[in-house]
Structure formats: C-alpha cells, structure tokens
Amino acid sequence: MIMSIFKIQYKIYSMYKIHFFSDFAGHILFPVLINVLFWKGMADSNVLDYSFVDLMVYIIMANLVMSLSQVAIEQKLSNDIRSYKLAQQLLIPVSYHKKVAIETISSGLVRFLFVYLPLVILILILYGKMNLLFFILGIISILFSFILNFLISAILGEFSFWLTEVWGIAAIKNLVFVVFSGAMFPLDILPVNILIAFKFLPFSYMSYVPTKILFGNYPFEGIFHSYIIASAWCLILFCIERNIWKFGLRKYESCGA
C-alpha cells in the first residue's frame, strides 16, 4: 500500500514538468533573490556576525529546508470535511489519518529526492561544509520539522469541523512560519533573550535549527537538546491534533460539517 501511494505521488508530481520549475523558482530562486538584495545592503553597512556569503548560503539552505518540510494539507482536509468526501474516506479500510500521512510523506519524499536532496548536497559541497555526521543529524532534524509542519497543518485543517473556511488561518500560519522559523534570516542575529525564547517554541525547529545542524554550526549538546524540545512539541501537537480530530469527528457524526 505504501509503495502504491508513493508511486501515485511520484506520478502526480511528475505529471506536470512545471512542478520542478515552480518548486525551484517559487521556493528557492525568488525568495533568495529578494534576500540577496536586502542582506547585501545589511551586510555592507552593518556589524552582523555573518559575512554576506554566509548569509546568502544560510538563507538558501534555510529556504530549502523550509520548503522541504512544508506541509499544506489544511485545504485538503478542509475540502474533505466540508464536502461528502470524508464520509467516503471513513468507509475505506485504511485510516484517514494514515492515508493522508502516507500521501504527504510520499509527496515530500518525491520532492526531497528529485529536487531538494541534490541541491542540499550541492550547496554543502560547494560551501565546504559537507560532513556525513552533521548531514545525518540535520536530516533527522528535518524529519522533526516535517512532523511539526504536518501536525500544525492537520490541526488547522481540522478546524473545518467548526469553521466554514480555513484559508485565512493557513495564510497567517505561512506568514508566522516564514518569519519565526528562521527561513527569512538567521535567528541568532536577534538579541540572545529572544533567541532563547524562540528555542522553546516549535518554529525554529522548522528551518533555523536543521539548517545550522547541516552546516555543522550547532553544538552537539544543542542538537540533542533540540531533538528533545522538538519531540516534546511533536507530542504536544499530536495530543492536540488527536483531541481536535476526536471532538471534530464526534460533531461530524452528530450533525455533519
């Protein structure tokens, strides 16, 4: 079944060649171009700990990580809940969550293998930061990022049990993620107190932390610390998601969406 879904996701992704280019242009090229212009000005005139090149490489990698782990299933869940489709899905012999999760992971894996992984490796090699241990630890961190993204996206989508539309909330989520995840700028340029506070929130584990780990710029004990906090957030979000699903489904079963 898993292979079957993976194959399907590959087919969907490769159905339109434009996907490869839109992923590259929309998620990497344009954000990087905007950042190049902005940070060139900052680095030339400022006393940041980053050189302009460091900043650019960080931003490229952070955007790659963010795009790789980004999950946007709110609209799919919302459509399924608001329409009759959830009823159909509840009657097939595979749990709805399992199916959505496998679909999302498969589609993420297809993107990872065919677009992001070669780019990540290329950047690490060109930047002279390719280290197998940090690469593996970084991939583990990206996995946490993926799970966090999935759970938050699922929670927002499940609000559709009560709300008519969730795209507004999803838009706010995307904005918050871009700013607080470290995809737009390295979080360690912020004052130390804010950085510490950020480490207790889930957002930095979506881009900043994995990027720093991939570059080998994150202390070992910090890496394991990050795994613990990210795991705790995964657990908390998982419990929230399960409860929202439970109450939402109860409402769906009693009076529809």
Add this chain to the structure above:
Amino acid sequence: MEEKIVFQSVSKSFKIKQKNGCSILKAVDNLSFSISSGEILGLIGLNGSGKTTTIKMACGVMKPDSGTILIENKNPFKRSMEYRKKVSLIMGQKSRLNPDLSILDSIMMYSSFYSIPPKTARNRTMEFSAMVDLSENDLNKQVRKLSLGQRMKGELTLAFIHNPEIVFLDEPTLGLDFLTQRKIRDFIKDYCRETGASMILTSHYINDIETLSDRILLIDKGRKLFYGTTDQLKNLVPDNSTISFDCETDINSHLEGFNYSVNENSYILKINSNNVESTIQSILKNCRNIGNLSVNKIGLEEVIETVFKGE
C-alpha cells in the same frame, strides 16, 4: 431472505442557528425499513426531504438521535475493517478519482487499500469497464480530460473494484446524458443480480428508481409517505390508467361516473387499472367507428406527484 440493512424507528434532528436563537429541524422522523440480500431500495424525496441524511446514517458516518440501525446485524458506526471492506458509498459529482491521474492509476491505488492483488484489480477493472462501455484508452487518460459520463463510469468501476456487498448510491446519474444513464443503470442491475449485493439508491431521475428498485421508500420532511413496491405505489392512485380513443358517436351518457375529458371526438378516461378490461368492453359496445384506442398506465413521476400533493 436475510435482512442486510435494518432501520428501526430512526430519528435525526439538527439545530439550526438563526438570528433570534435556534430552531430544530427534523431531518428524519421515526423512519423504519429493511433491505434484504440482493435487494435495491429506491429512496425518493424532494430536495431537503432527508434522503442524504438517511444515507449518511445508513452507511455509518452519522449517528441517529434515536432508533436502531443495523447492517448485517452489526452497528455500522463502529466502522470495523470487516465492514469497510464490504461497503461502498458512491456519490454523483463527488469523485474519488484523482484528476491528475488516470482512472486506472486511482483504481490500482484504492485496490491496494483492499489488499487486492494488482493482477486481480486489473482484470476486474477490464471486466467492469467493459460493462459500462469504458475503453482501455479512457482508463489510461488523465481524468480531467474525460467527459462527465466517462468519469462517472470510472467512479463506478473504482467503487465496485472490491466487490462490495452493501452499496449506497447517492445520485449516481446526476448530470449525465440518457445513454450514459442507461449504461450505468444496466451496470448496477447486472452487478446486483450477479453478486446479490444490497443497495440503497437515491436519484432525482424517477426512471433510475423505477428501473432499478425492488422497493421504494418515499419520504418527505423526514417522514415516511410510502414504503413498498412500484406496483403498490401506483395502486395508491385510484385512477392510475388512461384509455384514449376517438369516437364519432356521442357516448357521454355512457361515461357517467367516469373521470374523463373530451375534445371534439377524442376521449380520455382516467380509471383504475383493475377496470381497464370491463371499461374497454363497455366502450366498444357503445361506440361506433372507434379509432386510436390506447391504454396507458400513468408514470411513476405522476403517481409520486399525486402522493406528495395528497400527503
């Protein structure tokens, strides 16, 4: 015969929020019926009559406020894996086919959910697609490039791929041309006859219901208006047949007591089907130079309209 689906005094209400508080809408009111193995029940009602709510409750995705629903003597709301493998819910206009892929791709993915080996799935797909007149080329085309009729045929092939024993069909022919409707009706009928599957069918096309259903459940505002066979339903209307004929002689005096209309020499009599023979004999006796004699039973649509009006 074994009863597969049982509804016993099922009721369901919804709270409707309004500007000045809440009101209660009774979607289904004390509904009881049963469906035997191999039987098709046609569910008829106007928009908002409670058909979809009934289907949702029957398949186990919406709980009733009161009453009992049993599918093969089990509670469908548990949605056990065993139950899910036996059941299929099909809705016209709500496709499970991925628009970016081919019908065959979607079928192969769904087959894996039912642990159907790929070869078996492919063979069944070919068998079903031949029944609904779907070519191999259509099976391999991207779904978004197919016509609505072809998509619906693909949807049916997908929905029946696991050989379901209990099928819920909500408007399966909605928006389709009459030839496609007929193909789909034939497919459903053949499938039911060959496998003994039980079905609940809703459709706004009375032709679907009349052709396919063994029994009919007529509901309005969630309440049962009629439950029985098509013939029993037609017998609810006393004058359920018409006799038309042209007659040169004035026979008005012989038609006293009949429900009839006359236009020049053309007569139309509305009578009960049981009296057709005796009435024709009487007409033949009294009418000289009779022409264009025809007998018609009134359509189910007219009967239903009469039942709704006389509710």
